[in-house]
Amino acid sequence: MTDIPSLADLVWARGYTDPAWARRHTTSGRELVPSRSVWRGPGGASTLPTAPPGTLGGLTFAGPRGQDLTLAELLTRAETDALLVVHRGRLVHExxxxxxxxxxxxLNASAAKSYLGLVAATLAHEGQLDRGTQVSKIVPELAGTAFGDAQVDHLLHMGTRMSYAGRPYDKALEAQRYFAVLAPRLRPYGYTGPTTIREHLATARATGEPGVEFRYENGNVEALAEVLRRVTGTTTSALLSEMIWSRIGAEEDAYYLLDSEGSEAACGGFSATARDLARFGETVRCGGAAGDRQVVPEAVASTIASGVPDGYPYRVRFPAAPPDAPATLSYHDLWWIPNDPYGSFMASGIHGQRLFISPALDLVIVHYASQIVSPAVPQVPLVQAFLKIGTHLCG
Structure with a gap:
């Protein structure tokens, strides 16, 4: 059971109860901290064919308290910034x-984890990365830490248990402390903690064997990003550009936020336009192909939802579900899997960022938002809404 945070820790939640504050950071990240571009590559952008407007008119959706909401009302409650729906390769709503x-x-926030997971899975498929290798063998500086003692596959499935700097582990507070590593203006007065991602990771000590329990924690992804930098000899931004962004017909450069050493915030510092994220989602939905170009190996793209291996717990409860609730989600290679009848999977971020891909429904949905984070404000059931949109379009 997590200890109740002290009053001194409440400063770490500042701003997350104000949607205007959240929106400023989700849409203006590179104006606040250093950033590095993810190049879109040469050539023109690929086209996004459009369908006649109005295909979602008349639909109603369940709200956070079970009430019926129109699409406009749903988007208002979700603090939506953008909604794009692509069905069978055609943009039906923007x-x-x-x-x-x-x-x-x-800002994609934690949805960015899934993109790095796809890069890592591709490198593993191509034989450039061994999932079973102990992380400290690749990144010696992490020896003795919770992440260095784990295997690469443990990082890909949030399979480590740790505490930072001897503190009792609290997921929400550790997320805020991670943000403070990146952005000095998010640090409380008198802050004396780590000022780089590597310094932050170095304070993590194992509190249990890796590969036994699921624990969603940013450090797994940052350690994985460092593994990929060592294996490939390039930055996270250049790697994502080379392997994905420059090959999907993106219209704009994306970018990563950087810490003071110039390391990308791989777990949540990625930003891209909604249209380019839709292009990426379509590539994954189509078995890793963008037109006649195979961007991601078909064997990787087509098994995100179906390739969940046996082993330590990959099935988890929805956030905030009672402890005795049945597992309703799976987690594989940093992607969330709803276990619905359509083989869907998604990338998910804290403020309502979603890239939802449903192969059987021929559906890709991009949702950008600036939701506040507060137990007093129930989260909008976006996945249920996405599935209703998909089944309606297929009807």
Missing amino acids: EYLHGYEPQVPH
Whole structure:
């Protein structure tokens, strides 16, 4: 059971109960901290064929308290900045709210974890990365830490248990402390903690054997990013550009936020336009192919949902579900899997960022938002809404 945080820890939640504050950071990240571009590559952008508008008119959706909501009401409650729906390769709905503009990259938050997972899975498929290797063999500086003692595959499945700097582990507070590593203006007065991602990872000590229990923690992804940098000899930004972004017909450069050493915030510092994320989602939905170009190996893209291996617990409860609730999600290579009848999977971020891909429904949905984080505000059931959109379009 997690200890109740002290009053001194409440400063770490500042701003996360204000949607305007959240929106400023989700749409203006590179104005606040250093960043590095993820190059879109040479050549023109690929086209996104459009369908006649109005295909979602008349639909109602379940709200956070079970009430019926129109699409407009749902998006309002979700603090939506953008919603794009692509069905069978055609853009059937595109909407931007709160002054957010199509050409502006939007923070993906933890949805970025899944993109790095796809890169790692591809490198493993191609024989450049061994999932069973102990992390400290690749990154010696992490020897003796919870991440260095784990295997690469443990990082890909959030299979480590740790505490930072001897503190009792609290997921929400550790997330805020991670943000403070990146952005000095998010640090409380008198802050004396780590100022780089590597310094932060070095304070993690194992509190249990890796590969036994699922624990969603940013450090797994940052350690994985460092593994990939060592294996490939390039930055996370250049790697994502080379392997994915420059090959999907992106219209704009994406970017990563950087710490003071110049390391990318791989677990949540990635920003891209909604249209380019839709292009990426379509590539994955189509078995890793963008037109006649195979971007991601078909064997990797087509088994994100179906390839969950046996072993330590990959099935987890929905966040905030009672402890005795049955497992309703799976987690594989940093992707969330709802275990619905359509083989769906998604990348998910804290403020309502979603890349939802449903192969059997021929569906890709990009949802950008700036939701506040507060137990007083129930989260909008976006996955259920996405599935209703998909089944409606297939009907």
